[in-house]
Amino acid sequence: MKLNLKIWRQKNNKTKGKIQDYILDGVEEDMSFLEMLDFLNNKLLNEGGEPVAFDHDCREGICGSCSLFINGVAHGPERGTTTCQLHMRKFKDGDTIFIEPFRSRAFPVIKDLIVDRSSFDRIQQAGAYVSVNTSGNTQDANAIPVSKEDADEAFNSATCIGCGACVASCKNSSAMLFTAAKISQYSLLPQGKVERKQRALNMVKQMDLEGFGACTNTGACEAQCPKEISIKNIARMNREYLMANIKK
Amino acid sequence: MDKENKVFSINELAEYLKVSKKTIRRHISSGKIKCSKVGGVYRISQDALDVFLNPDGNFSEPALNINPEKGEAKPFPIDSKVPFGSMENKWKNHKQNINLVSPANKRLIDVIVVGTGLAGASASATLAELGYNVKSFCFQDSSRRAHSIAAQGGINAAKNYQGDGDSVYRLFYDTVKGxxxxxxxxxxxxxxxxxxxxxxxxxxxxxxxxxxxxGLLDNRSFGGVLVSRTFYAKGQTGQQLLLGAYSAMNRQINRGKIEMYSRHEMLELVTVNGKARGIIARNLVNGKLERHAAHAVVIASGGYGNVFFLSTNAMGSNVTASWKIHKKGAYFANPCFTQIHPTCIPVSGENQSKLTLMSESLRNDGRIWVPKKLEDVKKLRLKKIKPTEIKEGDRDYYLERRYPAFGNLVPRDVASRAAKERCDAGFGVNKTGEAVFLDFQSAIIRYGTEKTHSLGGDQNDKENVQNLGKQAIKEKYGNLFQMYEKITDENPYETPMMIYPAVHYTMGGVWVDYNLMTSIPGCYAIGEANFSDHGANRLGASALMQGLADGYFVLPYTIGDYLSADIRTGKISTDSPEFKNAERDVLEKLKGFIQNKGTKPVDYFHKKLGRIMWNKCGMSRNKTDLKKAINEIKELREDFYKNVFVPGELHEFNEELAKAGRVADFLELGELFAIDALEREESCGGHFREEHQTQEGEALRDDQNFNFVSAWEYKKTEKAKLHKEKLKFESVKLKSRSYK
Structure with a gap:
């Protein structure tokens, strides 16, 4: 198929970027979206040009490196899919595709489609852990039973891949879903409950410091989350945060 | 005398040996008698005494490197430092006897860890926890994205929670045999x-x-074993374990004990007076080179499966850190031991960039088959019949047929070769002829019937049974089925999956001693980057185990033995000539790529290398092809340096430049890989030499001549030099591996 690509090009964070047009012929249905970009880059390189920079690594939907705003939707049109899992069979010959980076004040552009998501790491560093030492001399793993429902629910929250689609799709650039997923995971497990108050306070504080917006319950984050993390997590985080503030 | 747990004081030992106490003290201070200090007094273990009395005993015999031409025997040049004593006590005694660094002194010591997968992240966290100042490096934008995250099936542990006869010894035995x-x-x-x-x-x-x-932990079973010892988190175990290690790292970053450098790539090891003292790293965002000094350097950068271009590794996974230390003096061991994983999604086209694994755990419930009749194969390829239309009697469940004891759960190398054998015989079920079926229909019926029974439903209601069965399968493997459907556009609940083997893991890697130190003092290698634990084939769910074991529980102990001599060294300066020269060399190499006026992109060479490796050093190997491969790789390397095109500039984000550096290293490793495969004239595990097989086509090992680790020493101008670390088995008897 032949595609009309409109791609955001930006040399670095000091220069202004713009949308550039590319016509790409010979795209096959079985290619993944990123393989289509590889194909474009190969063409650009053979013509002596500079390839389009984009983040990617595992290409199986788990590392959370890939991003891309495709036709105005984070990770493209398919639900519950990362860009690397999106295949060109979902597009038609002659389609025009806009490809942009994830946009947020807290995600500055590094080059072309690559953004700096280290703000996410800093939120996690503020408290997304259990303060247990790594000596291995903890109690036996089966010493505290955890109900299957809680374990499964904690697992569902823990499947967040930290890609930032929630932020990119939110009109307020809120990182609530990301932060909430981690807070939820720990608040559901007995091991995480000990520090729940301080964790909620510290992580929310860091989230605000990074310049992410507030939540207005639009639900775009949940709709575009490639791992379909539930917005219920935000409710749980709000509860944790409120309780922590009351019982400070 | 009771050999177990006997401990002597100096007095007792003097009496026992009929010598003076002074003599004993002298031997202790000269190191001839190893002893530990307990509460201020010396205690000598029976094992240490055995060593003293019998230094040339069979357990301490140095490995032999016999040169057949001259008939002379040379010991393996470096001590593997395997402790003496019985197998069960080795680690315990070793921990008691190695030197430690006091908490106050740990604050004065810096350690660099390259890589943040399971091994790197867990090592960074624990070293920082212990008090060392840690600098961690990863090329990804966040340490959480290291490729351990993609591990699916699970992690082994000898907990015996299921009470099915598991034990430490059995896990050990299975791993050695596997x-x-x-x-x-x-x-x-x-x-x-x-x-x-x-x-x-x-x-x-x-x-x-x-x-x-x-509310207790669940287990499942994996290939090559007869017990259920695998812990899991759906099909995302690697993700959950890595996020656990990442959280432990975050805690230390928050405490200020780890400095995290993401989007940084290590490009050179700096040695001062023969000791590893730092690295040269490139900041991938601004392209600048940086010098980082430390008292020890830990390489945890994973395996080199991407030498095949197409593999289940992440796109960025590379051998560069391991290869750089190899070129500085670290031996590279068993490079030809590569794991080809049997259950991956088959290659679909020319532009494919990577392959996707379907977890081995699927073989718990999936049955692997191809049609018995070639006419059915033809119809399948032309899409004239559906796989579900082929009758039970016309299907060849070849693993169950050939290996009745283990069936679909034979180890990976065995399953991969069996798939290749069927496909080579013309029974491949897709258009390229390189695919077999992995079928869940019987599991769906089995689970469905079970569930119907417990709910009191009608077992003849086939639709209901099917639905309940599919639900049970979804519970277990939901995300894997979803992943399959996204890639192939086929629904695996309705039609069998199509799978084919693909490169997945590398058992070979940097040679390390028992302390996980490479042949460069102060330079360590952990996780997939080293060679030590998996031999010629890794069992499923053992990679995660090894990564975390090395990082959490082994390295943090053993590194103290080396660092205890460094407590007075003080900060290592980055202004020394060694750092300057290393930086200059790296800079020159990078400039060389940018200034090269070539025309072909990096991927062109990488793909070509991958094809050579897969066709000639892949699932089965022979002398003629390996020799050809060596020459072809050499030619390709020359072509690469002449004709590669790298756009952009040095001091900016430049992915093509980073890729060029990685492929340059793969082009050297690939050659050593082929040389190693050529030298090893036997078949073992993932290394199958066509010249060495039984009549039934099983691998034929040669313990007489090849019971050793091939440790290659880098030589600048000549061929790499082979050292042989002879393997000795005290607790396990060598026998031919059978899964029948």
Whole structure:
């Protein structure tokens, strides 16, 4: 198929970027979206040009490196899919595709489609852990039973891949879903409950410091989350945060 | 005399040996008698005494490197430092006897860790926890994205929670046997020993493992074993374990004990007076080179499967860190031991960039088959019939046929070769002829019937049984089925999956001693980057175990033995000529790529290298092809340096430049890989030489001549030099591996 690509090009964070047009012929249905970009880059390189920079690594939907705003939707049109899992069979010959980076004040552009998501790491560093030492001399793993429902629910929250689609799709650039997923995971497990108050306070504080917006319950984050993390997590985080503030 | 747990004081020992106390003290201070200090007094263990009395005893015999031409015997040049004593006591005694660094002195010592996968992240966290100042490096934008995250099936541990006869010894035995007797026995035993701590540790960190309805941890079974010892979190175990280690790292970053450098790539090791003292790293965002100094450098940068271009590794996974230390003096061991994983999604087209694994755990419930009749194969390829239309009697469940004891759960190398054998015989079921079926229909019926029975439903209601069965399968493997459907556009609940083997893991890697130190003092290699634990084939769910064992529980102990001599060294300066020269060399190499006026992109060479490797050093190898491969790789390397095109500039984000550096290293490693495969004139584990097989086509090992680790020493101008570390098996008897 032949595609009309409109791609955001930006040399670095000091220069202004713009949308550039590319016509790409010979795209096959079985290619993944990123393989289509590889194909474009190969063409650009053979013509002596500079390839389009984009983040990617595992290409199986788990590392959370890939991003891309495709036709105005984070990770493209398919639900519950990362860009690397999106295949060109979902597009038609002659389609025009806009490809942009994830946009947020807290995600500055590094080059072309690559953004700096280290703000996410800093939120996690503020408290997304259990303060247990790594000596291995903890109690036996089966010493505290955890109900299957809680374990499964904690697992569902823990499947967040930290890609930032929630932020990119939110009109307020809120990182609530990301932060909430981690807070939820720990608040559901007995091991995480000990520090729940301080964790909620510290992580929310860091989230605000990074310049992410507030939540207005639009639900775009949940709709575009490639791992379909539930917005219920935000409710749980709000509860944790409120309780922590009351019982400070 | 009772050999177990006997401990002597100096007085007792003097009496026992009928010598003066002074003599004993002299031997202790000269190091001839190893002893530990307990509460201020010296105590000598029976094992240490045995060593003293019998220094040339068979357990301390140096490995022999016999040169057949001259008939002379040379010992392996470096001590593997395997402790003496019985297998069960080695690690325990070793921990008691090695030197430690006091908490106050740890603050004065810096350690660099390259890579943040399971091994790197867990090592960074624990070293920082202990008090060392840690600098961690990863090329990804966040340490959480290292490729351990993609591991699916699970992690082994000898917990025996299921009460099905598991034990440390059995896990150890399975791993040695699974590795086809080419791993270092003592290392494997230690791995099995610490495996149980890993699970305790991870649960304490809040890793949400799968649980049963009673709230306890659930297990499943993996290939090559007869017990259920695999802990899992759906098909995302690697993700959950890595996020656990990442959280432990975050805690230390928050404490200021780890400095995290993401989007940084190590490009050179700096040695001062023969010791590893730092690295040159490139900041991938601004392209600038940086010098980082430390008292020790730990390489945890994973495997080199991407030498095949197409593999299940992440796009960025590379051999560069390992290769750079190899070129500085670290031996590279068993490079030809590569794991080809049997259950991956088949290659679909020319522009494919990577392959996707379908977890081995699927073989618990999936049955592998191809049609019995070639006419059915033809119809399948032309899409004239559906796989579900082929009658039960016309299907060849070839693993169940050939290996009745283990069936679909034979180890990976065996399953891969069996698939290749059927496809080579013309029974491949897709258009390229390189695919077999993995079928869940019988499992769906089995689970469905079970569920219907417990709900009191009608077992003849086929639709209901099917629905309940599919639900049960979804519970277990939901995300894997979804992943399959996204890639192939086929629904695996309705039609069998199509799978084919693909490169997945590399058992070979940097040579390390029992302390995990490479042949460069102060330079360590952990996780997939080293060679020690998996021999010639890795069992499923053992990679995660090894990564975390090395990082959490082994390296943090053993590194103290080396660093205890460094407590007075003080800060290492980055202004020394060694750092300057290393930086200059790296800069020149990078400039060379940018200034090269070539025309072909980096991927062109990488793909070409991958094709050579897959066709000539892949699932089966022979002398003629390996020799051809060596020459072709040499030619390709020359072509690469002449004609590669790298756009852009040095001091900016430049992915093509980073890729060029990685491919340059793959082009050197590939050659050593082929040389190693050529030298090893036997078949073992993942290394199958066509010249060495039984009549039934099974691998034929040669313990007489090849019971050793091939440790290659880099030589600048001549061929790499082979050193042989002879393997000795004290607890396990060498026998031919059978899964029938």
């Amino acid at each position: 590795g086809d007797y080419r791993s270092r026995e003592a290392n494997v035993y230690r791995l099995a020993e610490v495996s149980t701590n890993i699970i305790d540790q991870c649960v304490a960190q809040g890793v949400p493992f799968a649980r049963d309805y009673g």
